[in-house]
Amino acid sequence: MNRDFFINNRKKFAELMEDNSTAVFFSGNSPRKSGDQTYLFSVDRNFFYLTGIDRENMILLINKIAGKVTELLYIPPVDEVFEKWNGILLRKEEAIELSGVESIQDVGDFKTQFTKRLCSSNRPDNVYIVSYLVSEDESYDEYRKLSHWLRNQFPAMKILNSQDILTSLRCTKSEEEVEEIKTAIGYTKEALEFVMKNLKPGKFEYQVRADFEYQLMLRNSKPSFNTIGASGKNAVILHYIDLQDKIKDGDMILLDLGALSNNYASDITRTYPANGKFTQRQKEIYDIVLEAQEVTMDAMHVGALETDVNGAVKAFYAKSLKAINLIRDDSEVDKYYYHGVGHPLGLDVHDVARRDRIMQENNVYTVEPGLYIKEEGIGIRIEDDVWVTKNGVVNLSKDIIKTTNDIENFMK
Ligand SMILES: [Mn+2]
Structure with missing residues (x-):
């Protein structure tokens, strides 16, 4: 598919999100089956809709601070041992080519960078997560973990549901x-x-x-x-x-x-x-x-x-x-x-x-x-x-x- 489609989806999302907010999207991971075996990976559909990337263990951030929109994509770093067993990981250049997101970061740095962002002087007032049902406990695991972490570390931060925006767009x-x-x-x-x-x-x-x-x-x-x-x-x-x-x-x-x-x-x-x-x-x-x-x-x-x-x-x-x-x-x-x-x-x-x-x-x-x-x-x-x-x-x-x-x- 044409990457302009995905660029445009992010643009429309950013237009609909509240100002002074940041939105987090996870691509998901293969569910663990037993031992070192996993079930087949199926990408989170919201993540795919916003990036065009069908890969595990990635995080997309869309920030809108004082009307200015920035985007960051966190991807797994190149790991030669992993690649010997599981195949070639997506390179930064390929991630840019597929999604049109210009800023690519190492997924291992997400937590530190995100914490810094939430502590900085131009921190957001709201964090959007994907929550399928009204109760946060019903959302996907990574979102649930993130929302619990936010509630503990940043109790003043308002958590908003990005699914409402995504639903209106994806319909x-x-x-x-x-x-x-x-x-x-x-x-x-x-x-x-x-x-x-x-x-x-x-x-x-x-x-x-x-x-x-x-x-x-x-x-x-x-x-x-x-x-x-x-x-x-x-x-x-x-x-x-x-x-x-x-x-x-x-x-x-x-x-x-x-x-x-x-x-x-x-x-x-x-x-x-x-x-x-x-x-x-x-x-x-x-x-x-x-x-x-x-x-x-x-x-x-x-x-x-x-x-x-x-x-x-x-x-x-x-x-x-x-x-x-x-x-x-x-x-x-x-x-x-x-x-x-x-x-x-x-x-x-x-x-x-x-x-x-x-x-x-x-x-x-x-x-x-x-x-x-x-x-x-x-x-x-x-x-x-x-x-x-x-x-x-x-x-x-x-x-x-x-x-x-x-x-x-x-x-x-
Ligand atoms: Mn049917």
């Missing part, structure tokens, strides 16, 4: 971000086509997952979350990630999955008949879910309340499920449809969101109605990723086939 996607999501959707499409071609009864759910993730790996991508592959009755479990069952003839498989492109996520769900042909009943339910998707997209627009969009889907289901005699009363919809119709999408699969959730221009949402009829072993969800523009919603994943006809023809 509005730039053209470049939408392009990344589209790329991630493209990988998902190609991998799903491979899955469809290789799907057959007798295959195990984990093998379908392997088909999908193998195709992502061939494209130097990876899953944006744990792949869900639920056949038959398993599909009524929304986040089924066991994937141990053998797929039976006559069953469908619900695949809720996605890929990453530069840390931007796609999130797609398709439901396919294992043997390539839907039964009449499966088709009937499938077409209701497909129509629910249209109802959802029609209800979405700039200024729409998320709760109203959810309400529109439920009203549609109430009508449709009564028409096929599955329910008698509107209140019974909850038995067969028990989740929200979508969520914001971006650097996080369940992306940061404002509390009011009024749809605004350049938001990206998933649209994922479903129906889950446990007693019939039917679970269907269809999910696309859409971009809210002032001219209406644009379905970014419309090229991933989803009508029963198109699916049956493709799988023939």
